[in-house]
Amino acid sequence: MRLFNCMSLIVLLLCVSPGIMAQTLDETPAGNGEWGYRPAYKSVSTIDPPSFSWRPMKNMTWTVQCARDRDFTDIVYSADGIESNVHTASKSLGQGRLYWRYRGRNADGGCSGWSTVRSFEITADSNKMPLPERGELLARIPDSHPRLFVRPEDMPELKRKAKGSLKDIYERLDSQCSQLLAEPPDISEPPLYPEGIVRGSEEWRGIWWGNRMRVVKALNGAATLAFTHLLGGPEKYGEEAKRILLACAEWDPKGSTGYLYNDEAGMPYAYLFSRAYTYAFDLLSDSEKDKCRKVMRIRGTEMYNHLNPSHFWKPYNSHKNRAWHFLGEVGIAFHGEIEEADDWTWFAANVFHACYPVWSDDDGGWHEGISYWWEYQERFTWFADVMRSALGIDAFDKPYYSQVGYYAMYLMPPGTYGTGFGDLVGARKPSNYIPLMTTFATQAGNPHWQWWVEKMGGPVNSSEYHAHGDYISYVHGALPKIAAKTPKDLPGSRLFKGTGQAYLNSNLGDGMENVQVVFKSSPFGTQSHGYEASNSFNLWAYGKHLLIRTGRRDNYGSDHHKNWMWSTRSTNCIRINGEDQPKRSPKAKGRISEFTTTPEIDIVTGETEHFTRTIIFVKPELIVVYDRLTPNDPAFYEYWLHAEKEIAVNGQHSITVDNDGVFCDIDFLSPGNLTFSQTNQYDPNPRPRVTLRQWHLTATTETIEGPCEFVTVYRPRNSGQDTTYKADLKKGTDAYTLDIDMNGLSFGADLPLSAGEPCRATLKRTGKSPANVTAEPVTQ
Numbered sequence: 067m068r069l070f071n072c073m074s075l076i077v078l079l080l081c082v083s084p085g086i087m088a089q090t091l092d093e094t095p096a097g098n099g100e101w102g103y104r105p106a107y108k109s110v111s112t113i114d115p116p117s118f119s120w121r122p123m124k125n126m127t128w129t130v131q132c133a134r135d136r137d138f139t140d141i142v143y144s145a146d147g148i149e150s151n152v153h154t155a156s157k158s159l160g161q162g163r164l165y166w167r168y169r170g171r172n173a174d175g176g177c178s179g180w181s182t183v184r185s186f187e188i189t190a191d192s193n194k195m196p197l198p199e200r201g202e203l204l205a206r207i208p209d210s211h212p213r214l215f216v217r218p219e220d221m222p223e224l225k226r227k228a229k230g231s232l233k234d235i236y237e238r239l240d241s242q243c244s245q246l247l248a249e250p251p252d253i254s255e256p257p258l259y260p261e262g263i264v265r266g267s268e269e270w271r272g273i274w275w276g277n278r279m280r281v282v283k284a285l286n287g288a289a290t291l292a293f294t295h296l297l298g299g300p301e302k303y304g305e306e307a308k309r310i311l312l313a314c315a316e317w318d319p320k321g322s323t324g325y326l327y328n329d330e331a332g333m334p335y336a337y338l339f340s341r342a343y344t345y346a347f348d349l350l351s352d353s354e355k356d357k358c359r360k361v362m363r364i365r366g367t368e369m370y371n372h373l374n375p376s377h378f379w380k381p382y383n384s385h386k387n388r389a390w391h392f393l394g395e396v397g398i399a400f401h402g403e404i405e406e407a408d409d410w411t412w413f414a415a416n417v418f419h420a421c422y423p424v425w426s427d428d429d430g431g432w433h434e435g436i437s438y439w440w441e442y443q444e445r446f447t448w449f450a451d452v453m454r455s456a457l458g459i460d461a462f463d464k465p466y467y468s469q470v471g472y473y474a475m476y477l478m479p480p481g482t483y484g485t486g487f488g489d490l491v492g493a494r495k496p497s498n499y500i501p502l503m504t505t506f507a508t509q510a511g512n513p514h515w516q517w518w519v520e521k522m523g524g525p526v527n528s529s530e531y532h533a534h535g536d537y538i539s540y541v542h543g544a545l546p547k548i549a550a551k552t553p554k555d556l557p558g559s560r561l562f563k564g565t566g567q568a569y570l571n572s573n574l575g576d577g578m579e580n581v582q583v584v585f586k587s588s589p590f591g592t593q594s595h596g597y598e599a600s601n602s603f604n605l606w607a608y609g610k611h612l613l614i615r616t617g618r619r620d621n622y623g624s625d626h627h628k629n630w631m632w633s634t635r636s637t638n639c640i641r642i643n644g645e646d647q648p649k650r651s652p653k654a655k656g657r658i659s660e661f662t663t664t665p666e667i668d669i670v671t672g673e674t675e676h677f678t679r680t681i682i683f684v685k686p687e688l689i690v691v692y693d694r695l696t697p698n699d700p701a702f703y704e705y706w707l708h709a710e711k712e713i714a715v716n717g718q719h720s721i722t723v724d725n726d727g728v729f730c731d732i733d734f735l736s737p738g739n740l741t742f743s744q745t746n747q748y749d750p751n752p753r754p755r756v757t758l759r760q761w762h763l764t765a766t767t768e769t770i771e772g773p774c775e776f777v778t779v780y781r782p783r784n785s786g787q788d789t790t791y792k793a794d795l796k797k798g799t800d801a802y803t804l805d806i807d808m809n810g811l812s813f814g815a816d817l818p819l820s821a822g823e824p825c826r827a828t829l830k831r832t833g834k835s836p837a838n839v840t841a842e843p844v845t846q
Contacts, residue, residue, distance in 0.1 A: 435488010
């Protein structure tokens with residue numbers, strides 16, 4: 067502590083030296099889309115040490131202090147000369163209540179005052195994850211090559227396994243290399259956009275994505291050839307890898323494949339060129355190495371300047387959340403060879419510790435939906451491998467990555483398809499995620515995730531295991547095998563509270579026998595690719611979609627995408643006075659305020675401005691949706707429901723969804739006098755090449771004075787199941803009471819009028835013990 071106090075005294079003397087003007091600290095609260103001050107006031111950190119984050123200011127370096135007391139007489143950590151507005155300590159801080167503050171110093175040596183003091187807590191369960199100091203971290207990178215995924219000292223054992231336990235993967239690599247020699251990739255420079263081309267048009271899209279595919283085919287081919295050569299493959303593989311690499315080095319680094327010109331081409335160029343370079347390193351002459359370094363210095367600098375420092379404070383950008391770790395691969399590959407490369411590596415390490423992943427929570431949830439989860443997390447697993455090998459950092463020490471596989475398990479029990487929220491999820495199947503879940507199970511050593519993989523028929527044993535080839539499969543093949551464990555010890559339903567989604571399942575082990583409710587009320591709002599309205603839900607039963615989110619993305623940002631899919635109308639939700647929730651905006655915030663799961667009944671409540679929705683799920687055959695709406699002025703309401711086929715409407719108490727023999731009967735108990743309309747057209751429709759049509763049912767009220775409540779009962783069933791049903795709803799002074807008798811069960815619920823009171827449910831089944839469940843508050 068004496069050392070820390072001496073250092074603080076030196077800094078203080080500098081700050082108060084005559085003639086040096088103090089800097090005013092900007093402590094404006096974080097706004098929408100900003101990362102914020104972390105650890106937040108009175109928060110509990112799941113990591114020891116937490117990463118400190120504060121509002122950036124130009125031309126400043128920073129000091130951070132952490133103490134056991136608010137007066138900072140017992141300082142446990144202090145760091146000075148910090149260049150970014152984030153910092154992670156190189157040691158654990160220990161459990162208990164702690165306090166932190168920061169201040170800045172400008173280029174003239176003038177210091178600001180200390181910031182607001184913020185307290186936080188570290189518990190005994192907090193994961194220990196310090197970030198080594200810069201010099202120590204960079205010293206871990208091998209002096210020689212290869213450096214990405216593998217180290218030079220790994221190669222003798224990996225070469226031996228090419229004739230042993232990994233022979234099958236090596237033979238696939240060898241076959242791929244033979245094919246590359248027989249049909250070499252096009253190594254001419256991809257074209258620029260023609261003058262006057264319309265961004266987003268079909269012609270533009272063809273060049274935009276086509277150039278990406280050209281890059282991947284050429285440079286991933288070079289990486290595959292060079293890696294296979296390292297394993298003992300013939301010299302011709304190495305020579306072809308070198309030919310492709312050097313040809314691509316001739317391309318204009320700020321041209322058609324430049325990062326700022328077309329990042330979908332520029333990003334894969336950066337990391338695939340780096341892999342090919344580190345694998346082919348010993349085949350290159352000094353002048354050829356210098357040629358590669360020059361082109362990657364330009365490309366890496368362009369990426370770094372685009373990402374740093376803005377990404378630390380405003381990280382909610384979809385593409386940037388790939389670019390930072392691709393830059394990390396470049397930095398490691400060119401360590402000691404490009405002057406700025408170590409800055410790129412240090413930047414990537416700080417992004418990972420301080421503000422990644424951003425669309426997630428510590429429970430393993432993902433805001434943008436399972437398609438983008440797969441797209442982004444598969445690519446991140448590459449950097450997880452690289453960090454473990456080159457930097458000695460285990461990504462799975464992070465709470466999110468220790469839970470990440472439960473997202474797919476609960477959202478997509480084996481047999482489920484096209485479920486959940488988010489862009490491009492409509493046609494996704496669990497089999498699409500076997501490779502990624504295999505990687506997660508192996509990297510984290512999680513037996514539940516391995517069970518899911520094996521239940522789905524995996525792990526996969528093909529060249530599709532990884533999007534960029536079997537050289538990554540080869541590295542993973544050398545990792546320890548994981549024994550599977552069934553999820554019988556886990557609850558069937560799960561809340562991902564930080565992303566505001568709950569997945570309620572009656573049968574976690576078999577999607578074909580499962581009834582599933584997917585519910586969203588998200589603090590992320592409708593940002594990015596997770597654009598669906600808060601308090602919306604989907605329903606799956608017995609292998610079929612019953613109530614769905616709708617539309618088909620014809621092109622990102624098209625008229626249909628923006629004005630139908632981003633609209634509340636596209637979801638199973640409610641609009642007030644014909645108004646959508648804010649589209650694709652962090653302002654459209656929701657939150658899950660209650661969640662209880664039991665083997666018999668789940669209860670979940672979501673809240674947005676003027677709208678509280680509670681779902682009570684009696685597993686598997688009964689779902690009660692209770693909505694409380696409290697606008698400031700008289701309003702009318704539109705209750706939207708969507709299905710794959712036309713919905714049969716015989717009055718508001720007799721509505722049926724039918725999807726090839728799986729049904730859902732719907733009863734609008736309250737309010738009365740609803741008017742129904744239905745169409746299979748979107749507003750607006752997608753481009754002509756998209757022929758998908760779904761059905762949209764709207765139940766509309768009259769204008770209502772004061773609060774409005776909807777009480778709606780959903781009864782999913784298979785063909786031939788008993789449909790005996792009787793419901794009685796009464797409105798009292800403080801609550802509704804609902805009683806339902808059906809199929810040998812007797813269900814009761816108290817539905818309070820006040821959103822601050824919990825819903826309660828009781829259940830009696832013939833021959834079984836009664837259940838009494840009360841919704842429990844969720845701490846945020």
